[in-house]
Amino acid sequence: MNKLLLTAATALAVSATPVLAQPTDILNASYDIARELFEAENAAYAASGATVTINQSHAGSSAQARAILEGLQADVVTFNQVTDVQRLVDGGFVSEDWQSEFPNNAAPFYSFPSFLVRAGNPKDIQDWGDLAEEGVQVIFPNPKTSGNGRYTYLAARAWAKEEFAGDEAQVEEFLTKLFANVPVYETGGRAATTAFTERQLGDVLVTFEAETLAVTNLLGADKYEPVTPSVSFLSEFPVAIVDKVVDARGSRDLAKAYLDFLFSPEGQEVAAAAYHRPYDDAVRAAHADKFPDVRLVNVDEEYGGWDKVAAEHFADGGLLDNVFVNQ
Numbered sequence: 001m002n003k004l005l006l007t008a009a010t011a012l013a014v015s016a017t018p019v020l021a022q023p024t025d026i027l028n029a030s031y032d033i034a035r036e037l038f039e040a041e042n043a044a045y046a047a048s049g050a051t052v053t054i055n056q057s058h059a060g061s062s063a064q065a066r067a068i069l070e071g072l073q074a075d076v077v078t079f080n081q082v083t084d085v086q087r088l089v090d091g092g093f094v095s096e097d098w099q100s101e102f103p104n105n106a107a108p109f110y111s112f113p114s115f116l117v118r119a120g121n122p123k124d125i126q127d128w129g130d131l132a133e134e135g136v137q138v139i140f141p142n143p144k145t146s147g148n149g150r151y152t153y154l155a156a157r158a159w160a161k162e163e164f165a166g167d168e169a170q171v172e173e174f175l176t177k178l179f180a181n182v183p184v185y186e187t188g189g190r191a192a193t194t195a196f197t198e199r200q201l202g203d204v205l206v207t208f209e210a211e212t213l214a215v216t217n218l219l220g221a222d223k224y225e226p227v228t229p230s231v232s233f234l235s236e237f238p239v240a241i242v243d244k245v246v247d248a249r250g251s252r253d254l255a256k257a258y259l260d261f262l263f264s265p266e267g268q269e270v271a272a273a274a275y276h277r278p279y280d281d282a283v284r285a286a287h288a289d290k291f292p293d294v295r296l297v298n299v300d301e302e303y304g305g306w307d308k309v310a311a312e313h314f315a316d317g318g319l320l321d322n323v324f325v326n327q
Contacts, residue, residue, distance in 0.1 A: 023251045025053035026258060029074035031061040031147060031237075032188035033211050037274045038078070044270045045261050052254050060188035061147035068093060068242065075246050075255045078239045078262075080208075081147030082299075082306045083314070085240050098240040101256075107236035108262040109276040112296055113140075113148075113155040114209040115227040116196065116216070123203045127229050128159040131204065132177035139202035140182065141192045143320055148189035152206045153320060154309070155233035158297045162231065175323045197224070208235060213275040213290070234296040237276070 030038055035058050042054040057064065057074065065084040068074050069091045077094075079085055088094040099105040117125050123136050131138050143149035156178055157171060164170035186192040189207050193215060196205040204227075205212070212226040239259050246252040261267045268280040272287040303309045313319045 023249050023254065024051070025055055026075035026246075026251050026254050027055045027057060027073060028076050028078055028258070029057045029064045029068060029072060029242075030078040031064070031080040032058045032190040033148070033193065033208065034058065034078065034080075035190070036214070037210075037271065037276060040270045040274055041262065041267060044266055045258065048261065048266060050257070050261070052258065054258060058190075060141065060145045062087075062145050063187065068245075073245050073249070074242050075249065075251050076239065076241055076259055078237065078259075079147065080235065080237050081150060082236070082238050083150075083310050084147055085238050086306065086310075088240070088242065093242050093244040094240050095243050099238070101241065102239060102259060103263050104279050105236070106238050106240060107279075108239060108259075108267065109271040109278050110234060110236045111208040111210045111276055112232040112235050112294065113152045113206055113229075114212045114232065114294075115229060116205040116207065116212040117203065117225050117227055119221070119223050119225060121225055121227065125204045125227055128156050128178075128231075129163065129174075131156070131181065131206070132174050133181075136181055136204065137183050137202040138178065138181045138204055138206060139184075139186075139192050139196045140206040141188050142185035143314070145187045146189060148192070148207060149185075150314065151208075151233055151235045153323075154299070154303065154313075155229075155231075158233055158302050159229070159231055161302075172319075172322060179323050209277075209291075210275040217275075228292045228294050231295045231297060233302070234298040 028038060038056055057072065061079045061081055061084045065087045068088060077085065085094060085098065089096055115125055130136065140152045141149040143153045156175060160171040160174045183201060184195065186195055189211060192205060192207060193211060195201045197215060197219060216224050216226050239262060241252065241255045246255050265280055265283060268278040268283040272278045272283050277291055278284050299306055299309060
């Protein structure tokens, strides 16, 4: 075959090679009490003119991280704890500089562990210390499987550290009593809410403020009352692009545009309407009457950062295990 015919044949073969279609959908893997939030966010995103389909997967944040490592093809994650994103970084699924890709260290909104009691507050639950009293049943998800549960543990420990002037023996005694008051550990936050509201287990539910306010609004203030503790733990909800998946699917631009929307005024408005505290100043001011004042401690000041928390509290044999073992 002469050079001209060879070139023509090569060109024909290239032109006959099918062009891979660009994706028209992405999957958002999120924590389990965020179903309604992202239904609203996705509807608002579509109304803004976006044509991409946003599919959702919801479960405990840690369970979602494990599912992605095992093959769940999520383009983006909207988790409720940094440590679960870090598991994806360690597994080679998310870039190490993911927190620099979006504002506020890649957290579009935040909440904190708060209480939900039955109407009239029959056990007079006001603060963390009341949760360890004899005869009080407390519902919250398992810290081993849920970021929601880990935040509850960290918030309770922060309160106890102040209450007992740093006496670790007293802190551990308090936490052991609190954990002993939990009749059943659900795997995630929504399952804990279901146990409290539908199965009528427990005297108090500990979960994110966003959930306590939403449940009160949905099921009625004649049935439930939110209670804000004196101090709680800043719970930021990080988002990230799952690089390994978007690079394989060709969906990076779609993934980034979607996460960018969560930080926009429109996305922040949706979050605030769903009782998540926004970072946008104007949106936060417009919804100020919705959110009670609360003093929040953060992971860096209280515990020395997430890496230290993971090693000292949540690793096998760590301080969290001591609480379970001592029951």
